Each structure stands twice: as structure tokens, then as C-alpha cells.
Amino acid sequence: xxxxxxxxxxxxxxxxxxxxxxxxxxxxxxxxxxxxxxxxxxxxxxxxxxxxxxxxxxxxxxxxxxxxxxxxxxxxxxxxxxxxxxxxxxxxxxxxxxxxxxxxxxxxxxxxxxxxxxxxxxxxxxxxxxxxxxxxxxxxxxxxxxxxxxxxxxxxxxxxxxxxxxxxxxxxxxxxxxxxxxxxxxxxxxxxxxxxxxxxxxxxxxxxxxxxxxxxxxxxxxxxxxxxxxxxxxxxxxxxxxxxxxxxxxxxxxxxxxxxxxxxxxxxxxxxxxxxxxxxxxxxxxxxxxxxxxxxxxxxxxxxxxxxxxxxxxxxxxxx
Amino acid sequence: xxxxxxxxxxxxxxxxxxxxxxxxxxxxxxxxxxxxxxxxxxxxxxxxxxxxxxxxxxxxxxxxxxxxxxxxxxxxxxxxxxxxxxxxxxxxxxxxxxxxxxxxxxxxxxxxxxxxxxxxxxxxxxxxxxxxxxxxxxxxxxxxxxxxxxxxxxxxxxxxxxxxxxxxxxxxxxxxxxxxxxxxxxxxxxxxxxxxxxxxxxxxxxxxxxxxxxxxxxxxxxxxxxxxxxxxxxxxxxxxxxxxxxxxxxxxxxxxxxxxxxxxxxxxxxxxxxxxxxxxxxxxxxxxxxxxxxxxxxxxxxxxxxxxxxxxxxxxxxxx
Numbered sequence: 001x002x003x004x005x006x007x008x009x010x011x012x013x014x015x016x017x018x019x020x021x022x023x024x025x026x027x028x029x030x031x032x033x034x035x036x037x038x039x040x041x042x043x044x045x046x047x048x049x050x051x052x053x054x055x056x057x058x059x060x061x062x063x064x065x066x067x068x069x070x071x072x073x074x075x076x077x078x079x080x081x082x083x084x085x086x087x088x089x090x091x092x093x094x095x096x097x098x099x100x101x102x103x104x105x106x107x108x109x110x111x112x113x114x115x116x117x118x119x120x121x122x123x124x125x126x127x128x129x130x131x132x133x134x135x136x137x138x139x140x141x142x143x144x145x146x147x148x149x150x151x152x153x154x155x156x157x158x159x160x161x162x163x164x165x166x167x168x169x170x171x172x173x174x175x176x177x178x179x180x181x182x183x184x185x186x187x188x189x190x191x192x193x194x195x196x197x198x199x200x201x202x203x204x205x206x207x208x209x210x211x212x213x214x215x216x217x218x219x220x221x222x223x224x225x226x227x228x229x230x231x232x233x234x235x236x237x238x239x240x241x242x243x244x245x246x247x248x249x250x251x252x253x254x255x256x257x258x259x260x261x262x263x264x265x266x267x268x269x270x271x272x273x274x275x276x277x278x279x280x281x282x283x284x285x286x287x288x289x290x291x292x293x294x295x296x297x298x299x300x301x302x303x304x305x306x307x308x309x310x311x312x313x314x315x316x317x318x319x320x
Numbered sequence: 321x322x323x324x325x326x327x328x329x330x331x332x333x334x335x336x337x338x339x340x341x342x343x344x345x346x347x348x349x350x351x352x353x354x355x356x357x358x359x360x361x362x363x364x365x366x367x368x369x370x371x372x373x374x375x376x377x378x379x380x381x382x383x384x385x386x387x388x389x390x391x392x393x394x395x396x397x398x399x400x401x402x403x404x405x406x407x408x409x410x411x412x413x414x415x416x417x418x419x420x421x422x423x424x425x426x427x428x429x430x431x432x433x434x435x436x437x438x439x440x441x442x443x444x445x446x447x448x449x450x451x452x453x454x455x456x457x458x459x460x461x462x463x464x465x466x467x468x469x470x471x472x473x474x475x476x477x478x479x480x481x482x483x484x485x486x487x488x489x490x491x492x493x494x495x496x497x498x499x500x501x502x503x504x505x506x507x508x509x510x511x512x513x514x515x516x517x518x519x520x521x522x523x524x525x526x527x528x529x530x531x532x533x534x535x536x537x538x539x540x541x542x543x544x545x546x547x548x549x550x551x552x553x554x555x556x557x558x559x560x561x562x563x564x565x566x567x568x569x570x571x572x573x574x575x576x577x578x579x580x581x582x583x584x585x586x587x588x589x590x591x592x593x594x595x596x597x598x599x600x601x602x603x604x605x606x607x608x609x610x611x612x613x614x615x616x617x618x619x620x621x622x623x624x625x626x627x628x629x630x631x632x633x634x635x636x637x638x639x640x
Contacts, residue, residue: 035625036623036625036626036629039623039625039626040622040623040626043620043621043622043623044620044621046620047620057378058377128625131624132623132624132625135623173493261618264617264618264620264624265614265617265618267617267624267625268613268614268617268624268627268628270624271624271625271627271628271629272597272600272628272631272632273593273597274628275625275628275629275632276596276597276600276632277592277593277596277597279632279636280592280596293588294585294588297584297585297587297588298581298584298585300363300364300366300367300584301363301364302360302363303356303359303360303363303452303455304451304452304584304587304588304590304591305355305356305359305448305452305587305591305595306356306359306360307588307591308588308591308592308594308595309356309591309595311592312592312595312596312599316599
């Protein structure tokens with residue numbers, strides 16, 4: 001892609017053209033040569049979107065809630081992008097997302113943009129590309145960006161570091177109990193949406209949650225709780241107002257700007273680690289030494305840790 | 321710890337003393353100075369345990385199944401270690417594991433050893449210490465090592481790379497459907513345990529699973545399916561026999577030795593990345609440059625990716 005094509009693409013993103021936005025996201029996902037330049041040029045354009053993370057265990061009703069939230073935001077004339085992280089198994093083919101994409105895609109509403117992406121990086125964990133997709137969506141000037149996670153693993157927890165406000169969706173009978181939740185997930189939530197409020201288990205879910213939250217270290221701000229029934233939109237409008245209100249309060253306290261900075265720092269550290277590893281692995285001078293060390297590991301003559309330390313010492317001794 | 325104390329500790333591990341084993345695991349978890357030497361010295365002692373991974377969504381009944389399997393293995397006079405990964409939220413305090421530990425700890429059975437550990441590393445994802453705990457348990461000569469995951473995230477999926485045989489536990493109503501399963505989890509399973517076989521949904525679960533599996537690329541070995549009801553031990557003995565039989569078949573085909581090698585390679589690559597990052601971050605000469613670049617990222621003058629690339633280029637230009 002030459003300079004003028006790239007310039008056109010950026011112009012397209014600024015003009016909110018779906019095709020340009022989608023193309024830019026693909027450039028990042030495929031790690032095309034122009035990705036770095038693209039990111040650099042759009043950087044100053046972003047930073048103004050409200051980034052809402054929505055997470056929760058499978059079966060809690062995240063998708064239904066998000067569909068309902070989208071409608072509500074759009075009826076307020078807001079432009080909304082949804083970044084859905086880690087669609088289900090390759091075998092089942094991410095049908096949930098496919099259905100939603102079909103539902104909204106047919107020119108039905110120009111203010112909704114949906115993209116799904118895999119969360120996985122080379123060595124497991126979050127892919128460094130995922131936060132970069134947000135960077136593009138911010139530049140495209142969406143008022144609201146929703147990060148939706150399908151799974152509840154570490155990669156999904158990590159991506160929440162890029163959100164400005166996190167809503168955790170829970171429902172009675174999704175998973176066995178609060179106990180089954182991923183470590184750390186309750187701690188990162190700013191708002192709780194207790195879904196399927198018509199089910200009998202809702203009172204004890206709320207009781208358990210309040211008990212869990214009471215065990216948090218003193219000084220932790222108390223997260224807001226909302227009871228909703230996403231299937232018939234009950235309480236969703238109140239939840240949406242609550243999210244926007246919390247965002248405003250946090251903005252006034254400079255909390256949002258701090259969170260946006262933290263997200264950029266996280267992404268910097270993260271890119272650093274990935275680039276460092278791939279740069280290191282690409283060095284031909286280390287190939288032979290590495291192969292020999294791996295052989296020793298396979299024969300259990302050296303522990304993996306010791307072999308790794310030796311390779312790094314060998315490398316760094318030239319750099320002192 | 322001086323040489324003779326370390327020698328004593330290793331002797332203790334070889335003599336299967338619980339206290340020595342527990343102490344060695346703590347040395348690894350705390351990353352004590354003697355950890356590297358310890359790992360290196362016990363390396364040649366391991367590699368003979370059968371390492372079984374047991375995973376599945378919350379609520380599938382993994383814990384109940386594992387309790388039943390432990391009893392069954394122990395009644396065959398086998399020594400069993402359980403490494404439980406990622407106990408639930410710090411708020412709830414990992415009560416499930418605590419209960420089990422109490423159940424077996426009181427000298428009740430010398431052939432059962434249980435340890436729980438966090439899965440999380442510095443930057444999210446699997447901690448490089450977790451596979452090293454296995455390295456210790458192998459040296460302690462356990463016949464069977466069960467890796468149990470509580471969550472189903474990427475870190476838990478990664479630790480399964482260290483198992484020689486993976487059993488995926490599913491049950492009707494745990495999560496909403498197969499679709500909610502973490503991407504990749506079906507693909508890594510060698511054996512499926514369909515739990516709560518007394519529930520009405522079991523037939524459609526099995527049908528869905530067989531359909532999912534039929535979509536796998538041609539040549540993929542067909543995993544074995546077992547229906548069980550872990551709460552009253554129904555089918556657990558058959559499952560256990562199936563696991564041991566599969567392990568034997570895979571050994572005869574040299575598959576197990578390949579998997580054990582792959583696990584060591586994974587651990588080597590993994591340690592390499594962690595060591596490299598911490599070594600790099602510890603270099604004082606980069607501190608100032610890094611701070612300046614981070615500032616530019618915060619001001620959105622540089623993308624996180626570009627800033628990372630610049631810092632690495634700056635570093636490597638001295639090493640060419």
C-alpha cells in the first residue's frame with residue numbers, strides 16, 4: 001500500500017466509511033506491512049470513545065444484553081462499535097456472532113459496527129493485535145465501543161484492561177456459583193448486571209454477590225448493581241443510564257483519563273514483550289545454540305528454565 | 321540454602337516425604353534462589369509419571385469426578401498427585417480445594433498429594449512456574465499426576481500442553497451448550513467424560529458432541545466417549561480403565577514420548593520469553609528511553625506498537 005492509498009484509507013476512517021474501517025481492522029489483524037504506520041497516523045485521532053467492557057460467564061446472557069444495549073444506544077443517536085473477543089470453538093464456527101452480524105448488517109443501521117476477533121496470541125494469552133483494533137475503532141470516532149468477551153479466560157480478563165468501565169453480567173444458574181468465576185473478575189467490575197431477574201435464584205445471587213463484595217479491601221469503591229431481564233429489555237435502559245452516569249462521574253474525577261493512560265501503558269508493555277521475543281527468536285546467531293539447549297532439555301539433562309537462562313546469558317554477554 | 325541442605329531436600333523428594341515435596345514446590349512458587357539448581361538436579365529423575373489433564377467448564381462436575389478417580393487409582397495401589405490450577409476468586413478463597421485438602425490431609429492416605437496453585441503470570445496468561453511444579457512432582461515418583469483446572473481460560477488451556485492425556489468433562493446444562501466452550505478445548509481432548517448421565521439432556525449433549533467432532537479435519541483420531549455419574553461413581557471405573565488403556569496405546573505408538581518432549585519444548589520457549597522480558601526490563605540503560613517513549617504513547621503521538629519497536633531497535637543496534 002503506497003502513501004496515497006494509506007492517506008485515502010485514513011480519510012475513509014475519518015469519514016466513518018464502513019469499508020475503510022473494516023479494511024483497517026484487517027490490516028491490523030493480518031499484521032500487514034502498513035499496520036505500524038497506520039496505527040501511528042491515526043493515534044492522535046482517538047481517545048474520545050467511551051469504551052465499555054462487558055464480560056461474564058457463559059450462559060449469563062451477555063449477547064442478549066448487548067443486543068438490547070445496542071438498540072438503546074442507537075436510539076439515542078449514538079454510533080456504536082462492538083468488538084467481540086474470542087468467538088466460540090472453530091468447530092461450531094461462531095454462530096452466535098454470525099447471527100448478530102446478519103441481523104444488523106443489511107444496511108439496517110449505519111450506526112452499528114460489529115467485528116469479532118480471536119483473542120489468542122502466539123504463546124497463548126491475549127494477542128497484542130486485539131487492543132490495536134480498539135485503537136482503530138477509536139480513530140473512527142465511535143461514541144461507544146463495547147468490548148464483548150465470549151469466554152472468561154485470562155486473555156478476556158486482560159482485554160478488560162483496555163476498557164474504561166467494566167460491566168459484569170451474572171445470572172442465577174450460569175455456572176454453579178460465584179465461586180466458579182475466574183479469579184480477578186469480580187475485582188475488575190465497576191457495574192454488575194444481574195440478568196434473568198425473573199428467575200427464583202436472583203435474590204440469593206444478589207445476596208452472595210454483596211457478601212463477596214463486602215470482603216473487598218477497605219476503600220474499594222462499591223460497584224453499582226442493576227437487576228435486568230435482557231430478553232424483554234426490562235431494566236436495560238436503567239443499566240445504560242447507570243453506565244453513562246458512572247462514566248461521567250469517573251471523567252469528572254479524572255479516573256477515565258487515568259484508565260485510558262493505563263490501557264496505553266499496558267499495550268506498550270505488551271507489545272514490547274511480543275516484539276522482543278520475536279526479534280530474539282529471529283536472530284540466526286542463536287539458532288544453533290538454541291537447538292543444542294533444547295536437545296539437552298529433551299534429554300532431561302537441563303531444566304527448561306536453566307536452558308532458557310543460558311541462552312539469554314549467552315546472548316546478553318555480547319551486549320554488556 | 322546450602323548444598324548439603326539442598327541434597328537432603330532432593331533425598332527427601334526421592335524418599336517420597338510429603339514435607340520435602342511440599343517444600344520443593346514452595347521453592348519454585350516463591351522463585352527462591354535455589355529453584356534453578358533444584359530443577360536441574362531433579363530433572364533426570366522425572367519423566368515417568370502418567371500426567372492426566374482434566375478440564376471442562378464450571379459446573380461440569382470436574383471436582384467430583386476427580387475425587388472419585390483418586391479413590392479408584394489409590395485402591396489400585398497407585399500414588400497420585402493432584403495439581404489444581406487457578407482456584408476460584410481470592411474473595412471466596414478457594415473453598416472447594418480447601419475442603420478436599422481437609423478430606424484427605426489428615427494422614428488418611430499417604431498415596432495422595434494435593435497442591436493448588438495460581439495460574440497467572442506477570443502479564444497474564446500461564447505462569448512459567450506452573451509447569452515447573454509438575455517437574456517436581458514427576459521427580460517425586462508419583463505414578464499418576466492429575467492436572468485439574470478450575471477455570472477454562474487460556475492459561476488453563478496452555479497447562480494442558482504439559483499433560484500426556486486430556487480428559488474433557490462435560491455435562492448437560494453446564495454452560496449453555498458446546499458453543500460456549502473455549503475455542504480449542506474440544507480439539508485438545510483425547511477422552512470425553514459425559515457427566516451427570518442421569519440427566520435428561522445427556523443424549524442431546526452426546527449427539528451435539530459427536531456432530532462437533534465429525535467436523536474435525538480428516539485423520540484426527542476419534543476421541544473416546546464415556547458416560548458417567550461422578551456423584552455415585554457410576555462409570556468412573558470404566559473411564560479410569562479407558563484412560564490407562566489409551567495411555568498404554570499411545571505409549572506403544574511413541575505418542576506419549578512425543579507429547580512429553582513437546583511439553584518440555586513448550587516450557588523451554590515459555591521460560592525463554594519470560595526471562596528475556598525481565599532481563600530486558602532490568603537494564604538501566606533503557607530506563608530513560610523507555611520513559612520518554614511511554615510519555616509519547618500517553619500523548620498519542622506514537623502508537624504503543626511503534627514505541628515498543630523503537631525501544632527494541634535502540635537496544636538491538638548495539639548488539640548487531
